[in-house]
Every structure is written in C-alpha cells, then in structure tokens.
Amino acid sequence: MSERDEVVAGRYRLVELVGRGASGVVWRARDERLGRVVAVKFLGAADSPDAVERIVREGRVAARLRHPHAVTVHDVVEHGGKPCLVMEYLPSRTLAEMVDERGPLPAELVAGVGWQVASALAAAHAAGIVHRDVTTFNVLLSEDGTAKIVDFGVARAIGEGTVTDARLVVGTPAFLAPEVAAGEEAVFASDVYSLGATLYAALEGHPPVGSTDNPYALLRRVSEGQVAPLRFPGPLGEVLLRVLRRDPAQRPTMAETHALLDAVVEGRPLPGDPPVEDARPVDEARPVGATLPLDDAPTVALPTAGAGSPPRRAPWRKAALVAGAAVLVATGVVIGVALGAEEPADLARPAPTGTTTTAATAAATTTTTTPVVVSDCTARLEVANSWPGGYQAQVVVRNAGERDLTHWTVSWPQPADHVISNLWNGTLTSRAGSVTVTNAAHNAELPVAGSTAFGFTANGPGTPTPDLTCTSGG
Structure with missing residues (x-):
C-alpha cells in the first residue's frame, strides 16, 4: 500500500490520496524533477499479468492523444515491480458526483460538457483509438468550466491485440452500447452511444436504461436497446435520440x-433532418428498441432558469459545482476553454458588436444610439494548454472604466506561422500580421469591474506572449 511522502520512480513524491475506484487509486504527487503537480495512478489488480499489460497499454494508447479535453498521460513508470501511470493533475469533480448531488443538470451545462468531451473523443477516433468506457464517472469537471475525458484504461487502439478476456464485458454496464452488452467488440459507434448515455444521465438524472441492482437485468436492457422516454423536449433531446439508436450504423459519427452539439449550444438548427421515427413528440419518440418504464428511475424535476420553455439559444450559464462556492461555466466550445474565476455572474445578455447601429443591433438592444468608443477595458492572454505544434489560449476582458460597457474589441499582432483554428465567445477577423476579436452577443455587456473571456486554439510553434489592445463602447 502506497503512503504519503513515498517517492515513485525516484521523482514522484506522493502528497495526497485523491481518488479510489475499481481500477485502482490515484494520488496527487509532486514531480520533483520538473517541479510540477501530477496525478499518479496505481493499478488495483497489479498482481494480474493481464492487468499489468493493460496499464502499460493504457499508457501507450493514452500518450498518443494530446488534446485540451483529454487528461494527458505524461509517463508510465514502475514502482515495486509494477507499472503505474503519471498523468496531468486536474482539480475536479466527476460528472457522476454532480448528478448525485444536484440531480438533473441544466441542458446548457450538459450540452457544453458534451461539446468539449466530443471534441476529444473525435480526436481519439481520428487517431484510431476507441475509449470503450465513456461514462459520467470518467468525465472530469474543473471549477473553471473545463471538461476532460479520463481513463483510457480499457481503451484499445484499433489494430492492437486485446488482452481482455472475451467473456468479460469491458466498460460500465449502464453506459455500454447495445452491441457491446450483447458481446460484440466495441467500435467508434460504441463510444458515440456511450457519450449519449452519459449526457442523458446528466440531463435526466439517471442512465437511459434506468437503474437496478441486478447487473444481468441491466445488460439485457442495454442489449435490447431499452431507453426510458426523455423528459427534456429541447434540441439536446433530439441529439440524444440520434446517438442512442440501437443500430450502430444509424448513429452519427x-x-x-x-x-x-455545436448547433445546440449556438442555437442553430441541427444538421441533417431527423428520421421520421425521431420526429415525433419527445414523450413518444424512442430509439429503436423497447420502451423502459421509469418505475426504478429517480423522479426529479429538471431545474430551469425560469418559467416557460428554455430559450432557443443556449448561452453561457452558471451552475454551482460546490454549494455556495465554485462555479462551472458551461458552453458549447469546439475545443473548449477554461474561464478564470473572474467571470461575472451574467454573461448571457445580447449586445451589439462594432461601433454603428445595425438591424441586428436594434433587435438585440433597446436603443439605436451609436455607442461611443472608449479605451476603458483591459485584456490579458493566457496559454491554458499546449501540445506539439499547437496551443489553447484564453483572453480575459475586464471593464476597467467607471460605466457599463455595451461591446468590446481586442486586437494583437499574430506571427505569420501561427494560425487560429477555432475561436469561441467572439468573432474573429484575421489580417496580415494581426488578429481582431469582437464580442459575441451573449458576452458583450460588461458591468463596472466585470469581466468575461473568449478562447481559441491555434497551430504554430511555441506559445505567444503578444501585447493586447482592448477598446470598448460605453
């Protein structure tokens, strides 16, 4: 049994036990060679040769993936003759813990988390990696809004030999795809189903197949495609109906x-027309398969932002992560961004961009007066994550003036060999040698001393430290 202050592989000093599960225990540790905090994962069944081989494979497979929304594996080391993983340390809670404490989560939050996790899994699939265990237990949520998928411990790169006994079902039963529960090999489409089951559980408060203490009954429900009727009648519900189809060939990639999910969080129509069977009212629509009564599922009301239907657009929303303390900002980012703790309480108000009144401006505001451009805002760029040939950055914009602002613009010089590939919470304009970002509709207005943020991913060598210029309208 590992203990506090024990040194692993001559460099990783164990500081605090932070997690325990079926696959093993995780310690927060300090890398004394590089002076950074890491997580060290010890395999629970390390006496099994198959388990030892599995964790080695986990390190090899996971280390291939570098993505802002996948927990990074730094190293695979041996300790006492047994291998263990050294990973990025992310102060966080699991999506399962949030659902246990709060019940069904707001649709905006769920869509934003799914948006981030889907981006990482899409990158994994592009690299030939099937995760095989996408669940609420393996989605980590940090206090600043970042969602990351963790534990590729049962993942297997396409083309590698499996070391898992074919008689065993790999994964968490309630989140398995029907074909996997029926004994077939997990494929990319299986991850799609499991992500849908994960988001369903977060939205509804229970997995698609309900809950039962009988694992055999659970596997039967899953393999037969039994899915409880959705109680959320919005665009996210339609997405879940598409990804939770029993037939893998009918699921989206x-x-x-x-x-x-990108369309959901931006309030745009969903790409592609839903099939006839999915176009029925939500309380009648079913994925292919039998209907599951909700007798054994928790009956809890969905939290709403107010009376009436949810807004068509899914703006940034806040939800308490820890009662009375931390906040989780949920968004639909293509690659995701972690907002700083300086975020204001209201980021969802529409506002104009630019310095002249347009039809869109008139629709979004109560005045048609051309705003006066002033220089009473500040902007600070921080690199949140980096990988070979690219990086993820966020820019915090703060109202440093004495009156509320109605819009803002940030610009900076951009090296020719740095190309922004995705940007969220703003509108990007690129010119030779420079970049300009104007606010999005939902984060345009800033109260005195208030702040917001936008983020982006970029391709290019190294990481930038540009001088930013911020102008704003009052």
Whole structure:
C-alpha cells in the first residue's frame, strides 16, 4: 500500500490520496524533477499479468492523444515491480458526483460538457483509438468550466491485440452500447452511444436504461436497446435520440455528434433532418428498441432558469459545482476553454458588436444610439494548454472604466506561422500580421469591474506572449 511522502520512480513524491475506484487509486504527487503537480495512478489488480499489460497499454494508447479535453498521460513508470501511470493533475469533480448531488443538470451545462468531451473523443477516433468506457464517472469537471475525458484504461487502439478476456464485458454496464452488452467488440459507434448515455444521465438524472441492482437485468436492457422516454423536449433531446439508436450504423459519427452539439449550444438548427421515427413528440419518440418504464428511475424535476420553455439559444450559464462556492461555466466550445474565476455572474445578455447601429443591433438592444468608443477595458492572454505544434489560449476582458460597457474589441499582432483554428465567445477577423476579436452577443455587456473571456486554439510553434489592445463602447 502506497503512503504519503513515498517517492515513485525516484521523482514522484506522493502528497495526497485523491481518488479510489475499481481500477485502482490515484494520488496527487509532486514531480520533483520538473517541479510540477501530477496525478499518479496505481493499478488495483497489479498482481494480474493481464492487468499489468493493460496499464502499460493504457499508457501507450493514452500518450498518443494530446488534446485540451483529454487528461494527458505524461509517463508510465514502475514502482515495486509494477507499472503505474503519471498523468496531468486536474482539480475536479466527476460528472457522476454532480448528478448525485444536484440531480438533473441544466441542458446548457450538459450540452457544453458534451461539446468539449466530443471534441476529444473525435480526436481519439481520428487517431484510431476507441475509449470503450465513456461514462459520467470518467468525465472530469474543473471549477473553471473545463471538461476532460479520463481513463483510457480499457481503451484499445484499433489494430492492437486485446488482452481482455472475451467473456468479460469491458466498460460500465449502464453506459455500454447495445452491441457491446450483447458481446460484440466495441467500435467508434460504441463510444458515440456511450457519450449519449452519459449526457442523458446528466440531463435526466439517471442512465437511459434506468437503474437496478441486478447487473444481468441491466445488460439485457442495454442489449435490447431499452431507453426510458426523455423528459427534456429541447434540441439536446433530439441529439440524444440520434446517438442512442440501437443500430450502430444509424448513429452519427463522433465528429458529427460534435457538430450536432455545436448547433445546440449556438442555437442553430441541427444538421441533417431527423428520421421520421425521431420526429415525433419527445414523450413518444424512442430509439429503436423497447420502451423502459421509469418505475426504478429517480423522479426529479429538471431545474430551469425560469418559467416557460428554455430559450432557443443556449448561452453561457452558471451552475454551482460546490454549494455556495465554485462555479462551472458551461458552453458549447469546439475545443473548449477554461474561464478564470473572474467571470461575472451574467454573461448571457445580447449586445451589439462594432461601433454603428445595425438591424441586428436594434433587435438585440433597446436603443439605436451609436455607442461611443472608449479605451476603458483591459485584456490579458493566457496559454491554458499546449501540445506539439499547437496551443489553447484564453483572453480575459475586464471593464476597467467607471460605466457599463455595451461591446468590446481586442486586437494583437499574430506571427505569420501561427494560425487560429477555432475561436469561441467572439468573432474573429484575421489580417496580415494581426488578429481582431469582437464580442459575441451573449458576452458583450460588461458591468463596472466585470469581466468575461473568449478562447481559441491555434497551430504554430511555441506559445505567444503578444501585447493586447482592448477598446470598448460605453
């Protein structure tokens, strides 16, 4: 049994036990060679040769993936003759813990988390990696809004030999795809289903197949495609109906799923017309398969932002992560961004962009007066994550003036060999040698001392430290 202050592989000093599960225990540790905090995962069944081989494979497979929304594996080391993983340390809670404490989560939050996780899984699929265990237990949520998928411990790269006994079902039963529960090999489409089951559980408060203490009954429900009727009548519910189809060939790919979630959070129509069977009212629509009564599922009301139907557009929303303390900002980012703790309480108000009144401006505001451009805002760029040939950055914009602002613009010089591939919470304009970002509709207005943020991913060598210029309208 590992203990506090024990040194692993001559460099990783164990500091605190932070997690325990079926696959093993995780310690927060300090890399004394690089002076950084890491997580060290010890395999629970390390005495089994198959388990030892599995964790080695986990490290090899997971280390191939570098993505802002997948927990990074730094190293695979041996300790006491047994291998263990050294991973990125992310102070966080699991999606399962949030659902246990809060019940069904707001649709905006769920869609934003799914958007981020789908981007990482799409990258994994592009690299030939099937996760095989996408569940609420393996989605980590940090206090600043970042969602990351973790534990590729049962993942297997396409083309590698499996070391798992074919008689065993790999994965968490309630989140398995029907074909996997029936004994077939997991494929990319299986991850799509499991992500849908994960988001369903977060939205509804229970997995698609309900809950039972009988694992055999659970596997039967899953393999037969039994899915409880959705109680959420919005666009996210339609996406879940598409990804939870029993037939793997009828599900969207992970990249297509990501595009669907992108449309949800942006309030756009979903790509592609839903099939006839999915176009029925939500309380009648079913994925292919039998209907599951909700007798054994928790009956809890969905939290809403107010009376009436949810807004068509899914703006950034706040939800308490820890009662009375931390916040989780949910968004539909293509690659995701972690907002700083400086975020204001209201980021969802529409506002104009630019310095002249347009038809869109008139529809979004109560005045048609051309705003006066002033220089009373500040902007700070921080690199949140990096990988070979690219990086993820966020820019915090703060109202440093003495009156509320109605819009803002940030610009900076951009090296020719740095290309922004995705940007969220703003509108990007690129010119030779420079970049300009104007606010999005939902984060345009800033109260005095208030702040917001936008983020982007970019391709290019190294990481930038540009001088930013911020102008704003009052």
